[in-house]
Amino acid sequence: MSIIPFDDRDGTIWLDGEMVPWRDAKTHTLTHGLHYASMVFEGERAYGGTIFKSREHTERLRQSCQYLDFDMPYSDDEFEAVKQQVLAENNITDGYIRAFCWRGSEMMAISAQQTTTHVAVAAWAWPSYFDxxxxxxxxxxxxxxxxxxxxxxxxxxxxxxxxxxxxxxxxxxxxxxxxxxxxxxxxxxxxxxxxxxxxxxxxxxxxxxxxxxxxxxxxxxxxxxxxxxxxxxxxxxxxxxxxxxxxxxxxxxxxxxxxxxxxxxxxxxxxxxxxxxxxxxxxxxxxxxxxxx
Ligand SMILES: Cc1ncc(COP(=O)(O)O)c(C=O)c1O
Structure with missing residues (x-):
């Protein structure tokens, strides 16, 4: 089975308020989330265009951010609209949605009080986890x-x-x-x-x-x-x-x-x-x- 790398696909990813071409959805190498794991995420699935328990996933994402001592900067309604937009832009009705938040690169040390929070949403077709x-x-x-x-x-x-x-x-x-x-x-x-x-x-x-x-x-x-x-x-x-x-x-x-x-x-x-x-x-x-x- 040949692997299609996740950074080399067609499509659009929502990143910090904008839809960006899939291959350009990047973050800097000196990012707190990468070095200190200040990163939280959701895995969601859409069936026939509807994300199952979408609001519960958004709620858990927000809580996960809080556990890691930062705030999710979008309201539930805003974020619901973003997820739907990502599905629509990528023509996905049945697929997997990855929504995630991480601390940025303003500080590169244990203390990260001044970092900005980044948020992204990607979606792709993904039939079954196990064959x-x-x-x-x-x-x-x-x-x-x-x-x-x-x-x-x-x-x-x-x-x-x-x-x-x-x-x-x-x-x-x-x-x-x-x-x-x-x-x-x-x-x-x-x-x-x-x-x-x-x-x-x-x-x-x-x-x-x-x-x-x-x-x-x-x-x-x-x-x-x-x-x-x-x-x-x-x-x-x-x-x-x-x-x-x-x-x-x-x-x-x-x-x-x-x-x-x-x-x-x-x-x-x-x-x-x-x-x-x-x-x-x-x-x-x-x-x-x-x-x-
Ligand atoms: C470690 C772990 N436990 C449990 C679950 C199941 O959680 P959920 O049913 O909310 O997807 C997941 C999947 O996200 C997981 O990664």
């Missing part, structure tokens, strides 16, 4: 060595670039070991999430269990799927889960804007068979985001 054939059979996850940090060690509820350092390292190791992704535990040894998605288990009690999101992103898709499952009459339990408990899980799946609902067939030495519940939630989520529900 569709692998997806329905279930993907495989290695168990990562890196642990999600505590709320005392990092602003864990921000969708911030710096928090992805251990995700990339974990995913690379998993891929080198022949897995699709990695499951991360938290600093206490509880199951946390995958490198870019939340995780759910159908346990042998017939209930859906998912780790309590107390030190990692409480995903918008996670919350949506909890609601969907409850609507289908399923009991959903959010709690701390130990990795050994996976021996009692019948089905497992990931949730995320990019991953949507992705069945999992294996985590480390634990095996699962994507079954009726997973399939019905894959379908239910697809119906919901496409306005059929």
């Amino acid at each position: 569709p054939e692998t997806k329905m059979k279930g993907i495989t996850l290695d168990i990562a060595e890196w642990k999600r940090p505590s709320t005392e060690s990092a602003p864990v509820h921000a969708k911030a670039a710096g928090l992805y350092m251990i995700c990339t390292l974990s995913k690379h190791k998993a891929e080198r070991n022949g897995f699709n992704d990695a499951l991360m535990l938290d600093y206490r040894g509880y199951i946390a999430e995958a490198t870019g998605a939340n995780v759910f288990f159908l346990m042998d009690d017939g209930k859906l269990h998912t780790p309590e999101a107390d030190c990692f992103l409480n995903g918008i898709t996670r919350r949506t799927v909890i609601d969907l499952a409850r609507e289908e009459g399923l009991e959903v339990i959010e709690r701390h889960m130990m990795p050994e408990e996976m021996a009692k899980a019948r089905e497992c799946f990931l949730t995320g804007t990019a991953a949507e609902v992705t069945p999992v067939s294996r985590i480390g030495d634990y095996h699962f068979t994507p079954g009726n519940l997973t399939k019905s939630l894959v379908q239910g989520y697809d119906d919901l985001v496409n306005g059929r529900r």
Whole structure:
């Protein structure tokens, strides 16, 4: 598969209030966001021209900025219009939207009180995070060595670039070991999430269990799927889960804007068979985001 670099594509990116040609959407090498990870972002998806839970994503972007001690300089209404404009300019009805904010280059040191905040929005067609054939059979996850940090060690509820350092390292190791992704535990040894998605288990009690999101992103898709499952009459339990408990899980799946609902067939030495519940939630989520529900 040949790679089309992200800086060499046709299209238009919205950058600091202007639509600019894709290849010219640049920032200086001496940018605080690049050197000190003062950067936050959103990943969103549009289905048939409508961005799913767009305002919730904008709200989370604003909160992520606040966690990193800067302000998002656009109102919710302004930003909604920007995202729609980016989709329209790039002729995208079904695709992925990346909205992001970072500190500029006025200061290049730990203290960054005088930096300006930059904001950009890009969008591109992106069908499925995992290739569709692998997806329905279930993907495989290695168990990562890196642990999600505590709320005392990092602003864990921000969708911030710096928090992805251990995700990339974990995913690379998993891929080198022949897995699709990695499951991360938290600093206490509880199951946390995958490198870019939340995780759910159908346990042998017939209930859906998912780790309590107390030190990692409480995903918008996670919350949506909890609601969907409850609507289908399923009991959903959010709690701390130990990795050994996976021996009692019948089905497992990931949730995320990019991953949507992705069945999992294996985590480390634990095996699962994507079954009726997973399939019905894959379908239910697809119906919901496409306005059929
Ligand atoms: C680390 C991490 N956890 C969870 C999620 C799922 O969040 P959401 O459903 O809001 O996309 C994502 C995806 O953005 C993520 O990167």
